[in-house]
Every structure is written in C-alpha cells, then in structure tokens.
Amino acid sequence: MALARVVTFENVDSNRMAELEQEMQSGGPPEGLEPQEIIVLHDPEASTSTVILFFEDDEAYSRGDEVLNAMPAGDTPGRRTSVSKHDVRFRQSM
Numbered sequence: 001m002a003l004a005r006v007v008t009f010e011n012v013d014s015n016r017m018a019e020l021e022q023e024m025q026s027g028g029p030p031e032g033l034e035p036q037e038i039i040v041l042h043d044p045e046a047s048t049s050t051v052i053l054f055f056e057d058d059e060a061y062s063r064g065d066e067v068l069n070a071m072p073a074g075d076t077p078g079r080r081t082s083v084s085k086h087d088v089r090f091r092q093s094m
Contacts, residue, residue, distance in 0.1 A: 001057070001087055001088065002036070002054055002055065002056060002057070002087075002088040002091075003054070003055045003057070003058060003060075003061040003085060003086065003087060003088060004052055004053065004054050004055070004085070004086045004087075004088050005052070005053045005055065005061060005064065005065060005068070005083065005084075005085060005086075006050065006051075006052050006082075006083070006084050006085075006086060007050070007051045007052075007053075007068075007080060007082065007083050007084075008048065008049070008050050008080070008081045008082045009048060009049040009050075009051070009076060009077045009078035009079060009080055009081060010047060010048050010078055010079050010081050011047055011078040011079050012042060012047050012048055012049040012077045012078035013044070013047060013078075014042070014044050016077055016078065017040075017042045017044075017049065017077060020040070020077055021040070024038070024040075030067050030071070031067070032063050032064070032066070032067040033063070033064045033067045033068065034055070034056075034060055034063070034064065035053040035054055035055055035060075035064060036054045036055060036056055037053075037054040038051065038052070038053050038054075039051070039052040040052075040077075042077075047078070048078075049077040049078060051077070053068075054088060054091075061085065065083075065085075
C-alpha cells in the first residue's frame, strides 16, 4: 500500500517558495529519497506550506523519512511544525 508523508511549515514566504520551486525543477531529489510524487501547497496569506510526498511502500517511506529528517533547516520551506504518516486509500487525477 502506498504511504504519504505530510509535512507542514510556518513562516513561509512567496520568495522562499519561488526559490524552492526552482531548486526542485532544476535537480532531482536528494540521494535516497525516492517519492512517487510530491505535492507542495502554499498559503501566502497565512505564510504556511504543506508538502505531501507519496511513497510506494513502507521501505521507501522509511528511507525517505530518514533522508528528510537529516536535511538542514535551510533546505526546507520554513519552520517545520508537524510530520505525519498516512496510508493512501484513494488517489485520482482528472
């Protein structure tokens, strides 16, 4: 079963989001991080961001979680406020 890692951040401004988007588009993920998909949400009025990473299985999730937890704070959108793990029960793109 696929798993999702959902991370929320605060103190995220639009300039930092633009930098992060450019970084993500110009290079691949860090070594050991193998998500199937990444969704980055930003609420500029609240200065918050939510990042959702989808992983194929628990093993890929665990490797990704380890890599992401080791990242320097400067590589994130803002100050991390929560991390949660979810079973992906349903996904649909239209």
